[in-house]
Amino acid sequence: MEFESYKQFWDHQAATPESALAAVDGSTSEQVVQITGQFTAQQVAIALALNKEDRLLELGCGVGRIGRELAPHCQHWTGVDISEKMILHARERLGPFENVDFHQLSRSSLDVLEDNCLTKAYSVAVLCHMDKEDLYLYLQELHRAVRPGGLIYVETWNLAHPIGWKRWEYEVKNWHGSEQKQRKDVARNQFCTPDEFELYVRHAGFTPLACYTGSPWVQVVAGHTLDDTEVALQHQRLSEQAAEIAYSPLFGQLFEQTVDVIYGAIHPREVIDFLDQHAGEKEIPVFRPFIETMWKKQPERWGEFPG
Ligand SMILES: C[S@@+](CC[C@H](N)C(=O)[O-])C[C@H]1O[C@@H](n2cnc3c(N)ncnc32)[C@H](O)[C@@H]1O
Structure with a gap:
């Protein structure tokens, strides 16, 4: 099926509650989405030094995987998304909170938000799914909606990391096998080098404060109109807290194995053995339920789950 717009694609992904969960973290399980969320x-709360006074935005909120966890820790949380169906699921999941609101977006614009209405904003696993012109337009819009003194956290695929490159090669292989006349998927994965991503952030008006590049993702924390003293303080804070914000090498390895399972290069048993060898590390409770659920849901592919 070919999709003509981001909205059409993501509404299709979010057609049912289960498919919407699958679209945000691949797991199709509420329990797993809560763990990954x-x-x-x-990571986001530490990157943004989130506090109770913050008016926070998530660009591309999906089912509210992250927002459900952050809403209790800020003054107000706004979720915006191109897909009205994603927003329906998010409303359902964030129902108990009174300090949240949602807006459906039209393409690459935050015109639903007033200038300077936010203190902080973040976007996870979203900017990698659009044309780079749209990515840049959204960064410009974030600069308009976040007030001076505010912070943003944004991330995308890291083409310069070996596992990021490998992920990109899977993309190339898929594309190579497709019909020559087929349009490229409107929401396909797009990759940046760290320099390129930081350049967009800088040209949108922000000052990059930290750029974490040691994983398949480029993660940037940036500030809006900070003075030199504040920039220096944020540099120091973000370098001291790097281990809590940046994806670890183990997270990267587990991600690589998960992608290898999805693309049929290895059996999930290999990942479970690897998880057993690293029991006790903080990444294990994130990946174990993910891999086990994936295996349990597809016995026709990998055999019955042994547990
Ligand atoms: C992979 S999901 C990630 C959701 C959420 N940020 C999370 O990490 O759980 C990508 C989300 O971005 C939204 N999205 C994709 N393209 C978009 C666009 N051009 N403008 C706004 N939202 C978009 C999708 O509808 C979807 O909800």
Whole structure:
């Protein structure tokens, strides 16, 4: 099926609650989405030094995987997304919170938000799914909506990392096998080098404060109109807290194995053996339920799950 717009593609992905969960972290399980959501929310909260006064935006909120965890820790949380169906699922999942609101976006614009209405904003696993012109337009819009003194956290695929490159090669292989006349998927994965991603952030008006590049993702924390003293303080804070914000080498290895399982290069048993060898590391409770659920849901592919 060919999709003509981001909205059409993501509404299709979010057609059912289960398919929407699958589209945000690949797991099709509420329990797993809560586990991965807590992990990512912790990274974002530290990157942004989130506090109770913050008016926070998530660009591309999906089902509220991260927002559900962060809403209790800020004054107000806004979720925006191109897909109205994603927003329906997010409303359902964030129902108990009174300090949240949602907006459906039209392409690459945050015109639903007033200038300077936010203190902080973040976007995870979203900017990698659009044309780079749209990525840059959104960064410009974030600069308009976040007030001076504010912070953003954004990430995309890291083409310069060996596992990021490998992920890109899977993309190339898929494309190579497709019909020559077929349009490229409108929401396909797009990759940046760290320099390129930082350049977009800088040209949108932000000052990059930290750029973590040691994983398949480029993660940038940037500030809006900070003075030199504040920039220096943020540099220091973000370098001291790097281990809590940046994806670890073990996270990268587990991600690589997960992708290898999905693309049929290895059996999930190999990942489970690897998880057993690293029991006790903080990444294990994120990947174990993910891999086990994936295996259990596809016995026709990998045989019955042994547990
Ligand atoms: C992989 S999901 C990630 C969701 C969420 N950020 C998370 O990490 O759980 C990507 C989300 O970005 C949204 N999205 C994709 N393209 C978009 C665009 N051009 N504008 C706004 N949202 C978009 C999708 O609808 C989807 O909800």
